Amino acid sequence: MSAAPKTLFEKVWQQHLVAEPQGEPALLYIDLHLVHEVTSPQAFEGLRLAGRKLRRPDRTVATVDHNVPTSSIEDRLHIVDQIASKQIQALRTNCADFGVELYDVQSPNQGIVHIIGPELGLTKPGMTIVCGDSHTSTHGAFGALAFGIGTSEVEHVMATQTLPQSKPQTFRISVEGDLPVGVTAKDIVLHIIGEIGTAGATGYVVEYAGSAIRALSMEGRMTVCNMSIEAGARAGMIAPDTTTFAYLNGRRFSPEASAWDKAVEHWSQLVTDEGATFDRELTIAASDITPTVSWGTSPGMVTGVKSTVPLPDPTASEADQKNFERALEYMDLKAGTPIEQITVDCVFLGSCTNGRIEDLRAAASVIRGYHVATTVRAMVVPGSQAVKAQAEQEGLDKVFTEAGFDWREPGCSMCLGMNPDILSPGERCASTSNRNFEGRQGRGGRTHLVSPQMAAAAAITGHFTDIRTWKFNDSKEAK
């Protein structure tokens, strides 16, 4: 083995190479395949038609998340929507036929696929993880190489447990220094996308590094890696460290006893070596990041809460100027409007970006002792059954419901319009999710991406409000 310094990505890539045919994509071994109801039916059908079995059912785990109603257990058991009901039924039949473990609506392990993987300890450092879902990049927070794949690739992995992949380039983004109070992982990643653009990381695997990233909890790291795809990246990764090991210790599928010690020893090597080079590097000062709000129809159209909707840039290309105008028109905003003057009709707390327990705790600390503005409808959708149970044990559900939030069952919910939780045309939403495309939360709906703290504050005041000057009612939780 050569002693040349390697990046974290390079190490994981090399450890999974099955073949490297000349002039063709490499063949990678896949350690974990996560499956949900939307992108799997055709893949299972392909296997069935070809008379093939699933190569490694024991490395395949399925759940239902995108289509499930979040209103009540009753509604989840009797899904009215025909497409949703058919997809979920197909997943049940497919998992039973091919021997795949399915965390169905009544399982205590059900939840958004990118929330349950880490929470169960299925997601581990150094793994290759795929799912027919773009936000698979979330799992890179553990030092895994994790990326979304298309339905035909889902079938390939099901049949062979391998995947042909062209080798991506590497991009290190270092965020250095202490994050200012009130600035979160969500603000880091929105800020980064604002800086580099939605195609800024296209073709790269991004490694997030620097003291501000190291200081993040696993939940925060997952939020950052989750949105890598919104900058066009193939995947996002963060080197595992003691924070990672502490999170994984004792989880259901984590190794135990001597196997744990061996695993930690191996995982500890999964860092970028001193002197290893990246194809591209960028350093961002944490102190430059403020609570960030998206004003337009792409996750790169963001600005600070104290700022305004941007003015047109006469030096931009004609296409960019058109996009800008179109975004303002769709969002029904005027250039130069202060962000804090934008009122919201709806607040959505949830999704695989910000539907974890830490997100709910942070939002609850903001709303404690307050009530949702009369002009706002607000909902909290825990990312998983485990998040929901934990939150209820801590009494957070009470904090939310007493403040006037709707407390719901786990799923993707209002992150995308594939289930009954949608915006009405023209409705404006402060959302903790990751995409703000036209129609993303329902036809004609207007999405502003923010952190859980910022979403919670907007729910109370009815407009975007700088969380840095918030008056917390419980100093214990104030953050």
Ligand SMILES: CC(C)[C@H](C(=O)O)[C@@H](O)C(=O)O
């Ligand atoms: C439905 C699914 C394929 C899609 C994705 O790949 O990301 C969804 O999860 C999303 O967030 O838009």
Ligand code: SF4
């Ligand atoms: S929560 Fe949103 S982003 Fe995440 S998997 Fe579901 S639909 Fe996709």
